[in-house]
Amino acid sequence: MKSLVTDGKGGLDVVEVTRPAYNEYQALVKMESCGLCRGTDTKLIQGKFKGFDSYPAILGHEGVGRVVEVGNAVKSFKIGDLVLLPFVEGMTEEKYHSGWGAFSEYAVVGDAQALIADDKGPGNSLFSEAYYAQQIVPDDIPVVDAAMIVTFREVLAACRRFGFQAGESIVIFGAGPVGLTFAKFAKLLGMAPVVVSVNRDEKLQEALDAGADYAFNSRKTDIVSEVRKLFPNGVDYAVDAIGANEVLAQSMKLVRNDGKICCYGVSSELKMELDWSKAAYNWSLHFLQWPSKLEESQCHDQIISWIRSGELVPADYISDVLDFSDIGGLGDYLEKGRINKKMIIRFG
Template sequence: MKSLVVNQDGKLEVQEVDMPEITEHQALVKMLSCGICGTDATIVQRTFKGFGTENYSLVLGHEGFGEVVEVGSAVTRYKKGDRVILPFVPAPRQNGQQIGSGWGAFSEYGIVDDLDSYPADAAPETALAQQVLPESIDPQEAPVIVTLREVLSTIRYFNIDPDETVLVYGSGPVAMAFVKLLRLSGVSDVVSVVRSAEKAALMQGFGATRCINSREEDIGIAVKGLYPDGVKYVLDAVGSKEILNEALTLLKDRGEVLCYGVPKANAMELDWSSAPYNWKLNFQQMPYKEEEAQCHDQIMEWLGQGTLSLSEFISEIVDFEEVLEAFGRYLDGQTSKKVVVNFN
């Protein structure tokens, strides 16, 4: 099968990889779509924590969706024809030799695990969040559900007080999801820090109550003008030491810096000389699959109500044959929303 592989030098190539073999507890999935995520970019740039040089070459992708085409003998949760979210290729092989897995969903085929068929506590963690989606979900839009579930689980993990202001840095798909889901979760005041008037309009469309354009305003002056004592939460949806340091100056006492973006370095210097005396720094770089699964029904409910739309998060949908060009545009910052790769 064809897969998107990141070589040891960080170069992306479409290569032939062995078909995954399922066990009695697994189902084979023909991939229909997969979304490009910031995690993918960090892995390509070889700066994602836990992915050392020994992990490359590796197969990329974790926001996958596909159709079950074969089931193992013990499988009861899935049947042929089911459309499932979050199939992976956990142990890819190439010409019989093991290669690395960046979850592997940019492949023509993947695997889901039947949680119910395993002995207690024996199933892989990913099985907790692998679920059947209704036929009403557009296959080309389905990968967005992964982003939304991860972001909602992070909002819940951060235990954000809905009566407090949340200042969100970023205007990419993750920041869009945070703004939209914070508002749907009852947070009344969500402020977006952006870098253009176009981005400001975009984020207001997702529910931001106001925007601060960092190219037109001094962020510190603007925030303190609105909130003289500072804000309770500053959320970094980018992953930047500059943002984290600036965030410290915007907090009220006992405020929190919430980092969801993955920094491009695994060490940094923080200057808290202008921070309040009491503050917290909270990182979430790898949402738990159990917590992601617990958000599934809420996301599906909002989609069913029409208060949430998958298409509004997508910039473009491209065929797998164009995946290298699509990644190039994404890595160059030429896409404003999520890019979805279509396998049909």
């Protein structure tokens, strides 16, 4: 099969790799689509993802695929099921490491429930926490749209972990697919007012369409001043959906007493100096940069419900669709900054 590999030095290459083997509790999946994560994937390509130094690595972790073969002990999947989060586990015969590996023609999912039923759950060498979130997508959701469910579940799980509540105020920094999803979910969860900080004028309307009550271009206005006009006592939450250390510094001037700064974006600079002289006396800083697959799985039904009701439209978050046969040109997209929202890779 073909896979997209990075050397961690900015290089990308499409290589031939042995199709992954699977055990009795796993299923082989033919990939249908996979989202490009401009946070994780870009940092893996640049060799700047914290804690990862195993190269060359196969990229892709927001995948959707169709089950084509199942192990003898599998009970939760059948041939033809569309499933989320297939991965290429471990190292291939060709010595390519797993950067989760979903930019491949085939990958594998595991049956968490069958393993747990056979007393081979968490702690057993056969079990992976990822299996919780390798769940079935209803057939009425198109495969390109389905790739967005990965981002949606991660963000909703983060909203719950951060403790968002109806009626609370929030400022979100960033209007990429993650920032826009935070804005949408804040609104769906009853938070108000919702403020989004963007860096381009064309993003203002996107933020408002996603659910923001107010949107400001931080390159043309003083975001701290504008937010303080709206909230003299500060906001309940400030969310970094970009991965920029300066956002944390700005957020300290925005949150109210006992407010929370929520760091979801992953910065390429892993240290900074914090000046809290302008912050409230009591505030908290919450980093959440490694999603819990169990918590994601618990968000699955809510996301599907919102999609089916029309409250959440995956296509609104997708700007580009690239055929896997053309994935060798992905580096050109990244270098030129041509991706406005989410890019989905579509397999033939």
